Amino acid sequence: MSQFQKKTQITRLERLGSDIIRITLDSPEISKIATPGQFVMVRTGKGKDPLLRRPFSISQVSNGRYFQILFKVVGRGTALLAHCREGEYLSVLGPLGSGFQIDYTTINCLVGGGMGIAPLLFLGKWMSRKCPDNLPLVVIGARTEGELEPLVKDFQEIGLSVYPATDDGSLGHHGFVIDVLKNLNLDAGSKTYVCGPYPMMLAVHLFCKEKGFSCQVSMETSMACGMGACLGCIVPVERGGYAHSCFDGPVFDAEELLWEVK
Amino acid sequence: MGSKIKEVDLGVSIGSLRLKNPVMTASGTFGYAREFEPYVNLHRLGAVVVKGISLEPRAGNPPPRIVETSCGMLNAIGLENVGVNRFISEKMEYLQVVNVPVVVNILGDTLEEYREIAERLADVKGVAAIEVNISCPNVKKGGVAFGTVPAMAAAVTAAVKQKSTVPVIVKLSPNVTDITLIARAVEDAGADSVSLINTLIGMAIDHRTRKPRLANVIGGLSGPAIKPVALRMVYQVAQAVSIPVIGIGGIETVEDVLEFMLAGATAIQIGTANFINPRASEEAVEGLAKYVAEQKLGSIREIIGAVVIP
Numbered sequence: 001m002s003q004f005q006k007k008t009q010i011t012r013l014e015r016l017g018s019d020i021i022r023i024t025l026d027s028p029e030i031s032k033i034a035t036p037g038q039f040v041m042v043r044t045g046k047g048k049d050p051l052l053r054r055p056f057s058i059s060q061v062s063n064g065r066y067f068q069i070l071f072k073v074v075g076r077g078t079a080l081l082a083h084c085r086e087g088e089y090l091s092v093l094g095p096l097g098s099g100f101q102i103d104y105t106t107i108n109c110l111v112g113g114g115m116g117i118a119p120l121l122f123l124g125k126w127m128s129r130k131c132p133d134n135l136p137l138v139v140i141g142a143r144t145e146g147e148l149e150p151l152v153k154d155f156q157e158i159g160l161s162v163y164p165a166t167d168d169g170s171l172g173h174h175g176f177v178i179d180v181l182k183n184l185n186l187d188a189g190s191k192t193y194v195c196g197p198y199p200m201m202l203a204v205h206l207f208c209k210e211k212g213f214s215c216q217v218s219m220e221t222s223m224a225c226g227m228g229a230c231l232g233c234i235v236p237v238e239r240g241g242y243a244h245s246c247f248d249g250p251v252f253d254a255e256e257l258l259w260e261v262k
Numbered sequence: 263m264g265s266k267i268k269e270v271d272l273g274v275s276i277g278s279l280r281l282k283n284p285v286m287t288a289s290g291t292f293g294y295a296r297e298f299e300p301y302v303n304l305h306r307l308g309a310v311v312v313k314g315i316s317l318e319p320r321a322g323n324p325p326p327r328i329v330e331t332s333c334g335m336l337n338a339i340g341l342e343n344v345g346v347n348r349f350i351s352e353k354m355e356y357l358q359v360v361n362v363p364v365v366v367n368i369l370g371d372t373l374e375e376y377r378e379i380a381e382r383l384a385d386v387k388g389v390a391a392i393e394v395n396i397s398c399p400n401v402k403k404g405g406v407a408f409g410t411v412p413a414m415a416a417a418v419t420a421a422v423k424q425k426s427t428v429p430v431i432v433k434l435s436p437n438v439t440d441i442t443l444i445a446r447a448v449e450d451a452g453a454d455s456v457s458l459i460n461t462l463i464g465m466a467i468d469h470r471t472r473k474p475r476l477a478n479v480i481g482g483l484s485g486p487a488i489k490p491v492a493l494r495m496v497y498q499v500a501q502a503v504s505i506p507v508i509g510i511g512g513i514e515t516v517e518d519v520l521e522f523m524l525a526g527a528t529a530i531q532i533g534t535a536n537f538i539n540p541r542a543s544e545e546a547v548e549g550l551a552k553y554v555a556e557q558k559l560g561s562i563r564e565i566i567g568a569v570v571i572p
Binding site for chain 1: 290291292293297298300301313321322324325326327328329330332333334335337339342485486514534536537538539540541
């Protein structure tokens, strides 16, 4: 498996909302071989604090040269990244992990919530390019229109049908993505590709299980290295013990995981 | 750069084990080495120390296992590993081909387990040394007591020495009142070297949820935050024992390596820095070669313990 540690230049930094940032990085090495669902580890500062890299899903790849990350400012690391300037360099490790297994022969539905939408954009674009006759449906949700609207547009630009939901009803369905998914009445044999908050992924998994749909989920965990050394990024699995999000995942068949039902 | 490294003498010895340079990777931060193949020319390192191996496989602790702290991180992995048999059958083949000395870190809950692992490793080709973990703070049984009571540390050392066919390094815990007492006890019991320090036991709490940030509640602190403590302990232990000391604790750069060697370390291990810069170990080797050439030293050994105390 090819992986790189690269100084990558920020070619673009966009503010999609008050605290949502999209960064475009120039790295042909990473962009050429990345597949949807894979991630990168990014150094957010130059010194010893914050010490660890931060994991980000690859949210777009273009021209075999540029890739994007999309994130919300939630702590010190993301705040530092948000204050970077175009032209600056970031140290990036990647592409890491194993991504989505795509089936082009059935109805595909991408289901995302919040920043979990990031890898689905890459996936949607990939699917529409590889198989333009079988475009995936897109069900995505966020708190408000401000957070969701730019992402809805991104999917629409590549010709995908989007079914949005917001917590406050400011865009699309007033409520959760799971309700939208249920109302789509997908045919038997449909497949879902899911990334978002844990309760959302759990709800989608349980619905898919009931309907007999396959369901792949991308898990977010805390990790130090992203390359199989620290063993921090574990997720409990159904057969007992743990899988490692960084090399077994971050994308898993939802049936393989041991879900914590509250 | 490559030719320069060959010109200078970076060689050091740990007992009967000769290393081409003093840079090793710390157990638990370098996987089984293969994980770092995309980033590091493994054969250029002094040695690699693999993830700690127990007699039986261990699943480790529940998540979260890792939390970042100021200039450092806390971990409570819980000694997750594949067990000695799978290590030998699945991991050693690759390491034999790589042509880098492999130090196998071992751990157990009883003297018998330590002895048994040492015995199984005794005839395995490519194992250059054994590092005995008597200091991991995460497992309730055994781990803490072995590392904190001199007589127990000596007993483990003797048990491993009895079965081992390669040099035995004992990795010391800093979570003791006087680390030199433990160091002397394991030297007397036949240890060929001591490595220090393992992680310092720490804790992090989320004030919003009022919960500990680690599922295990407490964990081991590593990274730049612990470097001054490690340096002090290496300095003290190097004066207390006559066997080689291997320095560990917050080492990232060649400057850090030099400081530990000046304090008395014969070799060093790079740990947490591997997570942030997977090339840290190889860069340290390159930096040492440059240093020896620029300072016109006969060998890197000249700086071991050469700190000038006014």
